[in-house]
Amino acid sequence: MNVAVVKYNAGNIYSVIHALQRLGVNPILTDNPEELQRADKVLFPGQGEASNAMRYLREHGLDKVITDLKNPILGICIGQQLMCKHSEEGNTECLGIFDADVLRFQPQKHEDKVPHMGWNQLHFAKNEELKVKNEESHLLDSGLFKGFAEGEFVYFVHSFYVPVCTQTIATTHYILPFSAALHKDNFYATQFHPEKSGSVGERIIKNFLEL
C-alpha cells in the first residue's frame, strides 16, 4: 500500500510515521501534489498554530491538493481543525471540508484546565446530543471505529475544539461534548492522537488503512 504523510510546517509529524512503521507500513513524507494524489491513503497530522499552518499550506498549493483528494485522508489534531471552515485560533480561514468552525475551550470552573490534555473517552451512539444532530447517523459504520466499544480511551492535547456537527462520528466530553472525530466522504479526522493512544490508537490507524 502506498501511504503518504503531508509534509508541512507542523510539529510532531514523526510520531505518525513511527506509528505507521510499527504497523509495517513505510509511508512517504511529501508535499508533492502528484505523490499525494497517487497515495492510496494520506495522513495529515501535526501540532501547531492554525494561521501559520494555513499560510504554509496556501503558499505551497497544498490547500487545493488536500481538498481535491479522492482517496481516504485522515487529519489528526491540528489536521482536523484545518479541515474545518474557520478557526478562532488566529481568526483563520481553513480548508472548509467539514461544515464546522473551530472554537477555543472556555473554562467553566477551576478544574477546567486548558489545554485539554490526557486520556479521555470516545462516545458513539449513546450520546443523546449526537443522535439529535446526526439523524442519518453513520456513527459506527464510518469504518474508522470498526470494532470499538463505547468509552474507550484515547490521548488528547488541544486548546481548540470542533463543536458537535452533522459530520461528527464520535464525541468526547470535556467542559462540553465536542467532536472527537469527523467523517465526510473520503475525509476523516480525529481531534485526538491515535499515534499516541497505545493499542486503541493502533486499531484506529489500522482501520483507516483498511478503508
Add this chain to the structure above:
Amino acid sequence: MLAKRIIPCLDVKDGQTVKGTNFVNLRQAGDPVELGRAYSEQGADELVFLDITASHEGRKTFTDMVQRVAAEISIPFTVGGGISELHDVEKMLSAGADKVSINSAAIRNPNLIDEIAYNFGSQVCVVAIDARLDENGWTCYLNGGRIPTEHNLFDWAREANQRGAGEILFTSMNHDGVKAGFANEALARLAEELSIPVIASGGAGCMEHFRDAFAIGHADAALAASVFHFGEIGIPELKEYLRAEKINVRL
C-alpha cells in the same frame, strides 16, 4: 471523563535504567526502552525518562534512547535531566519526546519556561519542583535536592504557571523514598492555586497512597518509580483498585 494518569518514572544512566526491577519475563530489565514498553503494555498512561548521566557520551546515549522510545512506544513520554537551554529542548523534541521536564534550569533562568512555551507550546513544558517542608514552609531545592533556594514552593509554582508551564511535577523531599504517602496537603493547595495540571511525586508505598493523592491531593497524575520497578505494585491492579475507589482511570 478525563482520566487521572499513572506515570512510572525511569532513571537512566549511560543508557541503562538505574533502579533494579522485579519485572517478570523481561529479559533486559536494564534497557529503558524494554522497560518502558512493558509499562505501556501494563497500562501506564505516560512515561518519564530522567537522564542522570553526567558525562557527554552518556548524553549522546540518552538521545539515542529517546529516538528508540519514540519509534517503539505508542504512549506519550517526557524526558528530563540535563536540559538547560532551548537548544536542549529542541534536540529532545526532534528526537521524538512529547514533553520535556526542566527543574534547576528553570529556577536559574525562569525565562526558559517562557521560551519553551513560546517556541513549542505550553503542553511541552513540564516544570519539576523539588521542595522540602521546614520551619520556614515549603522551600525549593536545586540539583536533585542538594542546594536550597530562596524560592517558596507555591510562589515558584504560580510563577512557572504564569510564565507558560504546561504542568507542575512536584516532588516532596520529605516524602520521597519514605513510602508513607504523597504530600497531599501541599498538593491540594497547588491544585487550588494553579490553572495547570499537577503531577504528584514522592512517597508512593501502597495503592491507597495513589487514591489519596487524587482524592485528597486533587492531583491530575501520580508518578512513582520504585514501587513499580520492584513489582510491589502492578499497574493493572492499581488501576482496578482506583476504579473501585471511584477514581476515573483508563483501563
